[in-house]
Amino acid sequence: MKKAILLPLLLLAGTAQAKFVTCTDEIDSIYMHSDGVAWITPEQHETIELKPTHPDYYKNLGILYSAMKLGKTVVYTSDNGEENTNKCHDTDETLFPLFNILRVY
DSSP states (O other), rough: OOOHHHHHHHHHHHHOOOOOEEEEEEEEEEEEEETEEEEEESSSOOOEEEOOSSHHHHHHHHHHHHHHHHTTTEEEEEEESSSOOOSSSSOOOOOOEEEEEEEEE
């Protein structure tokens, strides 16, 4: 079921001229907004955004908070807002939507 949903999402993202990237970083801070949106600031890469509409919102928020408190490294996928690069940072955009947390170590 997840694969059936992921394919249209990837196709839609391709038409929006964005690129999914896998980033590895430690979490420096988490800022919660009153509307439930969380801005997660990694130590080296751009700020990522976790919206309350994300299907794994609470799970991901808990994982990120624990990783931040324990000083763990998080491997996550995000959208870097660019079409031609696979870097985890971008000069035009500052908020990248968080798609998935792959692992914590």
